[in-house]
Amino acid sequence: MRTAPTPSREETRANATFEALIWSMSRPGRLRDLPERGEAQIIEALIDRECHVFCADPLLMPKVLETGARIAALAGADHVFLGMLTDLDGLKSLSTGSDLYPDGGASVVIRARLGEGSRLRLTGPGIETEECIHIGGVPEGFWSLRRDLIQYPMGFDVFFIDGARVLGLPRSTKVEML
Amino acid sequence: MSVTPQSLKTLSRAWEPMSYGFLDASAKREMRRKMIKAVAVPGCQMPYASREVPMAxxxxxxxxxVSLTLIRPNMRIKVIDQGADDSVNAASIRHFLARVSGAPTTLDTLQADLIQSRHRIPEEKLNEDQILVLQVPNPEPLRPVQPNMSVARQMHADADYGRxxxxxxxxxxxxxxxMQGASYPSMVNGRHVMTPSPIPRWDVPKLNMAQxxxxxxxxxxxxxxAVPPYTRVEPLVFDDVPYKVEEHHDLTCSRSGAKGFFMNEIPQEDGSSAYELSDSGFGVKHIQQGIGDAVTLGKTWYENGEMVE
Structure with missing residues (x-):
């Protein structure tokens, strides 16, 4: 008799994390629960030696180093962990890929307060008509900077996380401040 | 917090006879990264490594x-090949997926969490929690007009679809x-032209604003x-020449009596043709219903041979 293979704990967590990430990236504006709190599980699910990572949060750095990823400056990073976003000056150099290879645009993880703060209206792929959400803890001017940086299909994709909740914001989504 | 000192033990994992879901962890991470990017730019072809799997x-x-990356022990899978669950290709892929993951399988579209398909989209509507994985032989819609793929990539970058x-x-x-029968080129999100894989024209409208x-x-x-949910997928058509799906709206399935769905044509000895539902799982449910079994037929994209708006 054959035994059914069982996933290890790491595999189960990475799989569930990715499922939450792809679900939220496919449905911008809708909240989804990650298996655990924080960015560590996202690092486990996505990052390895092939990645260039910029990490602004010193507490997260050991986790990134464990994966063997190369530590890069913001401009050269394909995965960016900003922690709590405080100032926007550096963000202008964020990698947005090229028209030839839009996949070169960075995946950015930002800690935010979901459900409070500025009210936004989202439209675009993944949204049937429109989604209205509140995202707080992001500096003033982030949304206009995002608009300026994204020249679709060039751009960057954001996961906002708040504890164990995640909200995906692909470059294809239009954001209006209300 | 400090960096944990590294040793062989911290750098390696516990021994396993096989990676869960066959693909090793690094292959899965690459798939995950690329799938996120594919969803973020709908219809845009993202290169990936494509590892060896025990299949040509x-x-x-x-x-x-894709299926092996998404799969988990309680994810119910359905595999179809040209609509049929029982073709050799579908059966062996389903067998393999179940064997390396322990995931349950089904033939019923409504029960499935993950549907891997070759060249058909099931007739019953998929819901928000289902994922459809389509196998693609030729991902480049521009190949017939531009065989050089570097040039074709530049044309995609420029949204240069004149040819x-x-x-x-x-x-x-x-x-x-x-004359395009299958893989009808379609504009996704108003920006990238993609091939929807060789699904019949009948199936392309099912991708538009799907759940x-x-x-x-x-x-x-x-x-x-990728095509995320609620994304515009518009077949390329001229204003004065409307998009036409296959004329199957008045065909009746000779085995189940169902009418108004995509059919397989079965030539008969006398030169005429009989028809049967191409979506075999759906056909089986119709037959079961006919003999009085309790089955649930889902909502369908087409009703009486017409796409429901």
Missing amino acids: RGWGTGGLQ MWLQLYEQIVRSGRV HLTILSAGREKRIF
Whole structure:
């Protein structure tokens, strides 16, 4: 008799994390629960030696180093962990890929307060008509900077996380401040 | 917090006879990164490594790698090949997926969490929590007009689809209609033209503003692209020549009596044709219903042979 293979704990967590990430990236504006709190599980699910990572949060750095990823400056990073976003000056150099290879645009993880703060209206792929959400803890001017940086299909994709909740914001989504 | 000192023990994992879901962890991480990018730029072909799987390239390895990345022990899977659950290709992929993951399988579209398909989209509507994985032999819609793929990539970057339109125009001039039968080129999110994989024209409108996520993956060509839910997918058509699906609306399935769905034509000895539902799982449910079994037929994209708006 054959035994059914069982996933290890790491595999189960990475799989569930990715499922939450792809679900939220496919449905911008809708909240989804990650298996655990924080960015560590996202690092486990996505990052390895092939990645260039910029990490602004010193507490997260050991986790990134464990994966063997190369530590890069913001401009050269394909995965960016900003922690709590405080100032926007550096963000202008964020990698947005090229028209030839839009996949070169960075995946950015930002800690935010979901459900409070500025009210936004989202439209675009993944949204049937429109989604209205509140995202707080992001500096003033982030949304206009995002608009300026994204020249679709060039751009960057954001996961906002708040504890164990995640909200995906692909470059294809239009954001209006209300 | 400090960096944990590294030793062989911290750097290695506990021994396992096989990676869960066959693909090793690094292959899965690459798939995950690329799938996120594919969803973020709908319809845009993202290159990926396409690892070896125990199946020849061109037999669904692209779709298989997506399924293997998503699969978990309680994810119910359905695999179809040209609509049929019982073709050799579908049966062996389903067998393989179940064997390396322990996931349950089903033939019923409504029960499935993950549907891997070759060249058909089921007739019953997929819901928000289902994922459709389409196997793609040729991911490049521009190949008939531009065989050089570097140039084709530049054309995608420039949204330069003039030759695509010219090809359709020439077909209409020569033959009076668009000759493209399957893999009808479609504009996704108003920006990227993609091939929806060789699904019949009948199935293309099912992708437009659908509730489910569709991931299209070409293992041999090493490209992956996606159509997120609620995304516009518009077949390329001229204003004065409307898009036409196959004329199957008045055909009746000779085995189940169902009418108004996509059919397989079965030539008969006397030169005539009989028809049967191409979506075999759906056909079986119709037959079961006919003999009085309790089955649930889902909502369908087409009703009485017409696409429901």
